[in-house]
Amino acid sequence: MTLSRFARPYEVNQPERHRLEVQNVSLSFGGVNALTSVSLTCEPGEILAIIGPNGAGKTSLLNCICSLYRPQRGRIVYHDRNLVTTSPHQLPKLGIARTFQNIELFSHMTVLDNLMLGRHIHMKKNIFTSMLYWGPGQREEIHHREFVEQVIDLLEIQHIRKQQVGSLAYGLQKRVELGRALAMNPGLLLLDEPMAGMNVEEKEDMARFILDINEEWGVTIILIEHDMGVVMDISDRVAVLDFGRLIALGTPHEVRANPQVIQAYLGQEHALMQE
Amino acid sequence: GRIGLAQEGEPIKIGAVFDLSGATGDVGTPYSVGVVGYVDWVNANGGVEGRPIELVSQDYAYDVATAENLYVQFVEEGVVAFMGWGTGDTEALRGRVAEDQIPFMSASYSAALNDPAGEAPYNFLVGTTYSDQLVIMLQYMLDEWVADDNDPADMKVVFFHNDSPFGTSPLEDGEAFAVENGIETMRIAMPRGATSYEAELTRADEFGVTHIIVQNVSTPAALLVSEAADFGLLEDIEFGCLNWCADEILIELAGEDAEGVLGALPFGPTTVEVPGQEIPSAWLDENDMTLEEATLHFTQGWWTMAVMVEGIRLTLAAGQELTGENIKANLESITEFDTGGITAPITFTPDDHRGNRSLTIFSVEDGVWTAASDVIDLRTEE
Amino acid sequence: MTGTEKKSLSLQGLLDHLQTYFAAKTWQWYLTLFGILAVGAYLLNWFVPQAQDNPASFVRYTYNGIAEGAILALVSVGLVLIYKATDVINFAHGEFMMLGAYIAYEMLVEFKVSFLGIDRLGLVPALIAAAVIMGLLGILVERLVLRPLVGEPVISVIMVTIGLSSIIHAGVGLQWGTDAKTWQVRDTALADGVLAQVPELFPQDSEIRRDLETGAYEREIEGSRRPVRFQYDKVYIVLIVSVVILALIFFFKYSKQGIAMRATADDQQASLSMGISVKRIFAITWSIAAMTAGIAGLIVADTGGGAKTDIPGVGLRAFPVIILGGLDSIAGAIVGGLMIGLLEQYAVGYIDPLLQENFASLASASTKNVVPYLVLIVILMFKPYGLFGQKRIERV
């Protein structure tokens, strides 16, 4: 991964994007079937939303994609690799990044360090150069710092760069977490409820960032979200899970009209209210 | 603390580390009282050639690093001789001691410390070495065994030892003696934190043990004695302790079970009436203590200090400057120094820093250590 | 879909696999373990010549292992309690035990308590006194030292318990010095007074006889040099430990305070919001833990040569026990205690001789203190939370 000194990352460094195929994935915990033969694909460049009731297995599916869970059955293919047999720490190298449902930041580090950790896989220097610092180690740090500053600009978090993330407001933490994932320069970004617990105003900001990332940086996005307004507005396609099964997959319009989805997830009132 | 009385002459500084609060505090405390007592007594009786002794001492809680720090601190303060305590600190310090030329006596009688020509030119051993203690104990047991019409080949000795170099240090010499005399032996370690030695005793029983010898301190040894009694072993076998467990504490802890236990005692117990008990016990009286409470480790400390002071006295008497080198030379000239029967007479030579190689075997009779043999002296035997 | 794909070849994958297998079949797993221990011991027994000549040894190692295991279990239970409620390992536990032992000494020797006119039975009031005083001390310690640290990092609290151990050591040293204090004087009155009245446990024609003088049961075993003796005090240890531990299990599982304690362990702030007084819960926990420590200390001193300053070393032996059983499981403390107790005995009986005979340089080695750790590490690789420990719920 080379980055010329003054280049903007999204000009010279469009991330590699691939199609993600989830094939027949089944996952269970003891007696609980979290996922039952789920198959779907996510095309490069699209925003795919995953919705479904609580406990439907949305997060579990995401965890399967980034190899945190190992499904008992099925394959997940990305860039000719079966992710089921890959270790989680190898995924960033394939260009897959994610955020978490309950913010999982490195709470004692500064925002900058959190983002720099996102560059971890791109850093090649070993522990000895690290310890010496001056020379190659320092050059590498500066080089990656430039990239991170792009992310900071995009997400408008310049003012909190040097603050410890643990003391930040919830909404900002969500933003930093998004930034950390973005710093990896991923081709596929998995977002688990990025807008939970936010008010309308903050959701708007977040939606703006997600669209920017998708449109300008060209990142494929898979998004779990409970706010139907957001899902309907920004996603290209929507997948609906219920009790671990995929019950619908299509454009937001198709899905919203699907009676099964209304029954399992939206509820009559909600479906009407949205109209 | 510093103990010393105002005297005419310039005080003679002697450094000491004691274990009052550490792992061996039970025996370290009376030993320290003995050392301090002797200094007090000397100072009260005119000092050494008119000069008082100033004892510069501290507790080191059986911690080697602390002992090293204290040693450096005391040398800095100008001590001319040093009283150590355990095996660990004595061995850790012997290099420095040699470098600084500070005569050093401790309560560790590991034979390895007797190395005047080599590593440990300034270490002196007042007590009979552990190796010698073990050999004498074996010799005594063998004699008894044969006297009872038994075949030495049937004699099976198990060494129960502290799980540390202190515990194993005499074993090789003991085994060498055993091989010479056709005795079978086995080692069994007594690990720390044990609440029962029944498993260890079971092993000894399987071995067909006829004699047990313990190289450990009194508290675990007492437990071993009691458990051996419960096991039913004590009725059939001889049980012996080397000096750190053959003391009054063992009898107190093990009670009736201790009856008949043998002890290799380089320093006579408080119950033997020899001249060497008189001054110490008079001093104890003055200080509201009794000899029984003080245990034999008190007299041990007392007389060890006495030997060290004798070296200093000889140096001063000869009109020499009080340097470590001179004290060492004078210590090496001591012959047949009389400790009033507490130990065999002490003799050092330039190539042997073992004060003596002899002792009396005692045995517990009616709760009292009672002499069971004459003095057995390895020097004369050789 | 081929089945080979899901099996990753990595070590991690293999371990995961084994772990899920064992997690699903918990009970079989424990039975297997004990099975392995027993069979293993038997096999060793077969390989070690002296042991073969002496079948009594195996019996001795085993019953002694159970008695030692019971003591270890009791010691461990106190540690588990504190961990359950506060996430802290109490490094002063061994010192609590030591204090309990000295209190018992004070009662038995200085105050000369006795019970039913028999000195030896003075242990009963001494035990009660040790438990009560230690319980109060537990409350005091909680109040003075631990309460100011509620909500602070666990490791700081652990460190404070280490400071506490220093303080207790110092206190004991000031009060009782460093020499051992014993009350273990053979008491014939006990034999005449009580043991004579206890009905025979075994039928008249049984091979097991009772020795009235010491209270020990004896059995001749063929090929053994002398009869195997079961000391009666080993029996009473197992009894006391069983009672204490069963009581604790029920307390935690069903009582309101017990549930509140577990809730507090999970989430202190949420417990506060339930109206649970976290302070009170902590005080109760420390008090119960200190009580069990006091009782354990008394038992250790009674069987292990009196009250002495190396009793905390027994506390150290409890570490592998609580980890093996699972830091937060009382049942685990029992299983772990028994396993470690037996392991220690078998290590002395079978592993030491193997080493001594085959490696000249290990002639004086004792593996009693390392074998538990080796076994522990192996088991932990399969069960990272010990045998009964609760897996931390980590979901993202």
Next chain:
Amino acid sequence: MTDPLLSLNNIEVIYNRVILVLKGLSIKVDEGKIVALLGANGAGKSTTLKAISGLLKPENGSVTDGSIVYKGQNIHNSDAAAIVRKGIFQVMEGRRIFEHLTVEENLRAGAYIQRNPMEARRRMQIVYDYFPRLNERKRQVAGFMSGGEQQMLAIGRALMANPELILLDEPSLGLAPLLVQEIFRIIKRINQEQGVTILLVEQNANIALSVADYAYIMENGRVVLDGTPQDLTANADVREFYLGLTDVGHRKSYREVKHYKRRKRWLS
């Protein structure tokens, strides 16, 4: 007019002795009502609830000024356990169920202040009636349940204590729309059937306003607006920033947000 059940008068809260979070906040909660407290992230809503329930202390926060009066008694210095006994129960943000306890044990922990075991059993039945799903899962370890079930458990746990006032912190957080509706329906039922007063903190202004009798809007540690739901929905700022409606009354599209951005008036 009767006295309110609970009133906060000009309270100030400071964390770590330096961070001033509530800057003279006043709200009133009338008996038997549902009062909603809305506001942006970090406005201090949770802090307000914790100030009432006495849970600030473990977080190193303290009420430095003003008073919190409950049934005529000043409670701002009482400790958490005493406040629960007075009948105020907080359901904390993020559910905070006891993960390693079973559902039933969680409920029993909720009934900690209940002296009478029979009463506790009766309350448990009431909880199971409201949340039949909890009844089905009563032996399950709570940590493995889904978010919605955990939220039900958190509210059920509050019911166990039989409180007069429940402080609910973001009950809809992370819940699916259907469940949000279900939970709020139950909240309303509890309020009506049990007569429990509820102080509700919510990000989902739509649904909060649909159940509330009165609402406050906070920014930066102060109340900036209050009124009945009808009043508030009429306010243009509320419509835009809390309900996400355009001037015409349609919902704004998130796809278009990037093209415009207007700041709230009361902030500038």
Next chain:
Amino acid sequence: MTATQCGVFHESYGSDLQLRPTTMQRIRIVLVLAVVVILPLVANNYLIRISNSIIIAAIGAIGLNILVGYTGQISLGQGAFLAVGAYSSALLTTYYDIPWPIAVVLASFITAGIGMMFGIPSLRLKGLYLAVATLAAQQIVQWVLNNWDPIDGLQDGRATNALRIPDPKIFGYQLNQDEKAFYVFGVLILIAVVIVTVNLFRTHVGRAFIAIRDQDIAAEVMGVNIFRYKLLAFATSSFFVGLAGALLAQHSTAISWERFTIEISIQYLAMIIIGGLGTISGSIYGAIFITVLPELLREMGDFLTKSEVLNADDFRLYLPFIQRGAFGVAIVITLILEPEGIVKMWRDIKNYFRLWPFSY
């Protein structure tokens, strides 16, 4: 936490990444260096010796802090790793005639290797479970030292307790005797260790360690190979601990396993917890606290008896216990006052004065 001065602007990322001391920090560094330089000129041998103990302890504590404070893996095996460092440097000089400076470096690497080996359980174990697993390292190493023949110092075929090693000499100074020479040597090494660790935590390797501590699953998803980095943390940590052990061996020239027991492990934990977890300066403060406090208490006891406030005869036997108790009390009080250690205390004081007289 680390609020920097306002009004500092940087024109390049490079300068922003500098270890940018503020004026106050510069003054502090100068003051510390001044003390370090002046000390050997004015102090006696004993004080320099204590300083040397502090230097060794500080290096070991920094090592332990890398593992416990920065990476979040609690270790009770410190004593074992110190022992490995000490014994391997000793055996290398004694049996293989390797010059001692090289032996010290090799010993550090050997310890890193052994540390890595005992780090393997961290693959599966967390928190206190791991802590007790490292206690296994302690027990096993201690057992080996106690029982393995070649390790007992063999002297004329007779096993002794302590292993004696040749005197380390450098430029004609004999480090085990000449406390001043050791001091100079030790200070230089400590400075190097501090610089190296500070650098480590400015770059991605150190960041990965901290990430594992704060949130390991997230770290893994960010591409940090957890297992590898945990092992790396064990190795780096053990490297410095091994270095401390080797220096200890060279300083004392007589080593025995009794110096490397569980108490030592606990003592080192105490250093970093009382000093401040996850900070370099905390490790040093802690090393000073734990090393100096007992000496101080002893001096105080000495002073009290000498000045006859306490009667020497009566108190001689009690003083050690009182000192030990006071040591415990000091630990407890320090932690109750500031559970996050001396560093936090110091920081709070600074913040207080920065904001003074306006508290908020």
